Amino acid sequence: MDPRVVAALSANGGVIRYAQLLDLGVSPGEVRHLKRRNVLHPLRRGVYTTTELWDSLDEWSGRPRLVARAVILTVQRGWVLSHNSAADELGLATLRPPVPLTHLTRPGWTNAWTENDVKHHLAGFAESQVVETNGVKVLGAARTAVDIAREHGVIHGMVACDSALRLGLEKSALIAAYDRMDKWPGRRSIVTSVDLADGRAENPHESLGRHLVVEAGIGEPDLQFPVRTADGIKWCDIRVGNHIIETDGRIKYRSKANGGVADDVEQALWDEKQRERLVRDRRTVVTRVVWEDYWGRRRVEAVCRLRADHEESVRLYGRELAPELAEEAAAIRAAYGDRRPA
Structure with a gap:
């Protein structure tokens, strides 16, 4: 393709109008030829992008x-x-x-x-x-x-x-x-x-998890709660009392080769299991929710599970956050802020 057209596409955020193509010296016949060869991809009447760029983009945004x-x-x-x-x-x-x-x-x-x-x-x-x-x-x-x-x-x-x-x-x-x-x-x-609204939610998953907690009516959710464990500080997504709610995304347990972030899937699963045990050892109850828990029948079941787990945390450790955990969290937040370090 004419490099001037490529430059114009780049300057226009990946789109170009038919009239601009003509202004750059591309004839109507050449435009038809580029469309037939699937080089140009029509977006709206008289507006194009390249098929290469279109194919590289996700359908989400x-x-x-x-x-x-x-x-x-x-x-x-x-x-x-x-x-x-x-x-x-x-x-x-x-x-x-x-x-x-x-x-x-x-x-x-x-x-x-x-x-x-x-x-x-x-x-x-x-x-x-x-x-x-x-x-x-x-x-x-x-x-x-x-x-x-x-x-x-x-x-x-x-x-x-x-x-x-x-x-x-x-x-x-x-x-x-x-x-x-x-x-x-x-x-x-x-x-x-x-x-x-709470800007401490790091992604839509955590926003939806907080919405679920509010709907369950178990108390005011606290986000990015730090717990000091035998293996260092573990930042938990949501806390109500002595009840920890973790929002699990599949991307954490998918290999990088398959679009995830895990170098070793088996190790990632094991590390997460160990992390949960360490947090539970600090006298908390942990509930894990996944994306599917936010919709339809699964949502009803997830709300019931949250309520049951919360009552278990109250039965075992009381309704209020343990003073020791509260003091440690306040000190950690004073050092690192309200959100986990990058």
């Missing part, structure tokens, strides 16, 4: 992000990327939405419609809420997080709000972002999501 960039090139001025489309550009962690769509917003009376896999939102926003990232105008992280809560509900909202706090936002920024939404549909989901 990579491809939707590229499609959103193509969409914003085809609409009139005034529209900005929002909701999940803005989150992809901003690096906000989100859950896969029920229906994958590109989201656009422009000022207007609150309204929305979907056409050609694009959801158009009319909603007021301040100019200060618009940021430019990767050459694309998007609503900022605080507004995007609360929009996701309003659009998709509390579970999605908690994940997005936690992620916004991890990026360095204060909770006050999230509150300010929904302050003008007094009578907007979905406001209750926003308020709940922001109230429950």
Whole structure:
């Protein structure tokens, strides 16, 4: 391919318009030839990327992000990327939405419609809420997080709000972002999501684990709780009283060759088993939850298991955190902060 076209694609975030191809000296016949040879991949009418780039991207955020960039090139001025489309550009962690769509917003009376896999939102926003990232105008992280809560509900909202706090936002920024939404549909989901938001959750798995703990009604969850053991400090995902809840991701037990992080899968499993024993030795009860526990019938079973394990921790060690564990945790956090060292 003409190196000038490659340069333009790179400068445009991986997308290029038909008119720009012509401006670079590529004839209509050459464009048809590149499409037939599967070198160019159409994203929207008159907007392309390379098939090589498209094939290299995941279906979770990579491809939707590229499609959103193509969409914003085809609409009139005034529209900005929002909701999940803005989150992809901003690096906000989100859950896969029920229906994958590109989201656009422009000022207007609150309204929305979907056409050609694009959801158009009319909603007021301040100019200060618009940021430019990767050459694309998007609503900022605080507004995007609360929009996701309003659009998709509390579970999605908690994940997005936690992620916004991890990026360095204060909770006050999230509150300010929904302050003008007094009578907007979905406001209750926003308020709940922001109230429950906690930037100490390191990933969506931990956000969902905390949501499950809150639903179980066993007490206020404390995140990134350090326990001093015979083998050093072990940072636990969630704690309520003397009850530890660990969110297990399969990636920890998958080899690097298969897309995981384990050098040795057998050793990773053994190390985790040893780690759990060390934490239990400090007079705690440990519950492990996996991704499948958050959905459907498994969710009901997981809530029952959390409640039963919590009652066991109360029976064995009392309802309040053991003073020794509390004092040690306070000292460790004073030295390292509220989140485990990288």
